[in-house]
Amino acid sequence: MPVSSLTDPALEDVRDLLDTGFEHGEMITLVGRCAIDYDGRASSHLPPGERLVICKPDGTLLVHRDEQRKPVNWQPPGSTHSVCLDDDRLIVESVRSSPHEELEITFKTVAQASRLELDDMSELALEGSEEDLRQRILADPDILETGFNAMATERETSAGPIDIYGQDADGTPIAVELKRRRVGPDAVGQLNRYVEALERNRPGKSVRGILVAPSVTERATELLASEGLEFVSLTPEQADTS
Amino acid sequence: MPVSSLTDPALEDVRDLLDTGFEHGEMITLVGRCAIDYDGRASSHLPPGERLVICKPDGTLLVHRDEQRKPVNWQPPGSTHSVCLDDDRLIVESVRSSPHEELEITFKTVAQASRLELDDMSELALEGSEEDLRQRILADPDILETGFNAMATERETSAGPIDIYGQDADGTPIAVELKRRRVGPDAVGQLNRYVEALERNRPGKSVRGILVAPSVTERATELLASEGLEFVSLTPEQADTS
DNA sequence: CCTTAGATCTCGCGT
DNA sequence: ACGCGAGGTCTAAGG
Numbered sequence: 075m076p077v078s079s080l081t082d083p084a085l086e087d088v089r090d091l092l093d094t095g096f097e098h099g100e101m102i103t104l105v106g107r108c109a110i111d112y113d114g115r116a117s118s119h120l121p122p123g124e125r126l127v128i129c130k131p132d133g134t135l136l137v138h139r140d141e142q143r144k145p146v147n148w149q150p151p152g153s154t155h156s157v158c159l160d161d162d163r164l165i166v167e168s169v170r171s172s173p174h175e176e177l178e179i180t181f182k183t184v185a186q187a188s189r190l191e192l193d194d195m196s197e198l199a200l201e202g203s204e205e206d207l208r209q210r211i212l213a214d215p216d217i218l219e220t221g222f223n224a225m226a227t228e229r230e231t232s233a234g235p236i237d238i239y240g241q242d243a244d245g246t247p248i249a250v251e252l253k254r255r256r257v258g259p260d261a262v263g264q265l266n267r268y269v270e271a272l273e274r275n276r277p278g279k280s281v282r283g284i285l286v287a288p289s290v291t292e293r294a295t296e297l298l299a300s301e302g303l304e305f306v307s308l309t310p311e312q313a314d315t316s
Numbered sequence: 317m318p319v320s321s322l323t324d325p326a327l328e329d330v331r332d333l334l335d336t337g338f339e340h341g342e343m344i345t346l347v348g349r350c351a352i353d354y355d356g357r358a359s360s361h362l363p364p365g366e367r368l369v370i371c372k373p374d375g376t377l378l379v380h381r382d383e384q385r386k387p388v389n390w391q392p393p394g395s396t397h398s399v400c401l402d403d404d405r406l407i408v409e410s411v412r413s414s415p416h417e418e419l420e421i422t423f424k425t426v427a428q429a430s431r432l433e434l435d436d437m438s439e440l441a442l443e444g445s446e447e448d449l450r451q452r453i454l455a456d457p458d459i460l461e462t463g464f465n466a467m468a469t470e471r472e473t474s475a476g477p478i479d480i481y482g483q484d485a486d487g488t489p490i491a492v493e494l495k496r497r498r499v500g501p502d503a504v505g506q507l508n509r510y511v512e513a514l515e516r517n518r519p520g521k522s523v524r525g526i527l528v529a530p531s532v533t534e535r536a537t538e539l540l541a542s543e544g545l546e547f548v549s550l551t552p553e554q555a556d557t558s
Numbered sequence: 559c560c561t562t563a564g565a566t567c568t569c570g571c572g573t
Numbered sequence: 574a575c576g577c578g579a580g581g582t583c584t585a586a587g588g
Binding site: 112113114115116117118144147148149150151173175228235258259260291292293 | 560561562563565566567568572
Binding site: 075081123126197203293 | 317318319321323324343345347348349357358359360361362363364365366367368370372373374376378380381382383384385388389390392393425427428430432433434435436437438439440441442443444445474475476496497501502504505506508509512516535538539542552
């Protein structure tokens with residue numbers, strides 16, 4: 075885990091460190107006072123302030139302030155970074171194509187500059203996703219409704235793919251929309267689009283729509299009622315019955 | 317912009333640095349080999365690997381790998397960080413309440429640990445948002461449709477707030493939904509919910525729905541047609557006519 | 559606190 | 574490439 079770091083360096087030395095880091099595909103962190111201009115999908119300007127800048131070898135660039143979870147500015151993976159010294163200012167530039175986006179960071183002073191080689195082959199194992207909720211229902215369809223018969227997942231309609239498509243005990247088609255957390259009106263609209271698409275395909279035949287989530291907001295409940303849709307309360311993880 | 321940094325420190329010294337940094341409300345960066353466990357809205361486990369950890373004074377915690385824009389693990393602002401030394405392992409813990417979430421980072425080795433005091437009072441100025449699109453239309457309603465009369469923004473309906481509510485030249489009500497970029501079926505569903513809510517309030521009276529965006533996907537175009545809704549192409553920023 | 563919808567959303571998966 | 578929907582989404586604004 076080699077780390078090369080400079081404290082209160084001359085901007086010239088920072089430029090060399092960046093060039094070396096970019097060359098070697100290393101991660102770089104910079105702490106310093108900088109102004110930032112962005113132009114691409116939108117455009118922004120951030121006056122000078124002290125921030126932490128991170129350049130990843132995959133082309134990602136992050137600018138973090140001392141608060142908030144999201145970077146104040148950034149470039150997505152695949153961008154190309156470069157650095158140049160202009161008088162007494164160090165300019166870090168990141169360019170992305172398709173769509174074209176430019177980020178320019180102008181440093182007045184740099185307090186710390188580091189090159190990091192990070193070795194990380196592990197993969198994140200996450201539980202509690204919508205996929206887990208789907209597996210729960212497919213493993214035991216009766217928890218949705220007695221006699222439910224799951225016939226397909228991601229079934230295509232003209233309005234998009236249905237999470238689970240099946241039939242009830244009477245053979246009536248059902249579109250099931252899954253959400254891992256409490257839902258609002260948007261999920262109802264989504265389910266409604268799928269149900270209407272199925273009904274357009276089979277005129278006259280009734281289709282049921284069931285929204286599956288831990289809970290729904292009041293407005294979503296009203297919308298479900300006005301559209302004739304149903305709700306079943308389920309979480310991705312089985313309730314702890316210990 | 318005071319920066320205190322340790323290279324290849326003993327874990328004991330890292331613990332002291334963290335304690336000091338937490339105490340003084342400073343930002344902290346750690347580079348090292350660690351495993352991570354999360355439990356809260358979901359749960360996850362990440363086996364050992366080399367990562368960059370950032371603790372912000374507002375309670376934000378970020379764990380970044382050497383690729384991707386998003387942190388592999390994190391805690392939102394408002395979380396409480398703590399550190400303890402357990403044998404030959406350094407454990408950084410972050411807890412959040414409402415909802416309860418825990419993140420535990422177990423370091424085997426630390427290559428770099430830094431305390432940063434970042435002074436940043438500037439505010440980001442961003443252009444090209446949906447709000448800019450709204451201002452464009454309100455400043456010159458005719459660019460939406462000749463004779464359009466904007467009567468309200470964020471007008472409440474039983475299905476949620478309409479971006480712009482108004483009337484056409486004939487006095488027919490119009491719900492306008494704005495999007496800053498190319499849109500898909502979700503935006504059509506959103507507009508449809510608003511139009512249906514208005515129609516439920518005024519039975520028999522027809523209501524027009526207009527989706528405003530730079531462009532729409534084909535599926536969204538079909539949905540617009542099947543719902544009897546309309547589309548007008550506009551961008552947040554005026555086209556460059558130089 | 560909860561709800562609602564925007565975001566330079568990001569990300570993965572599919573066509 | 575583009576389309577589509579999930580996400581521990583995050584974040585701001587409003588009730």
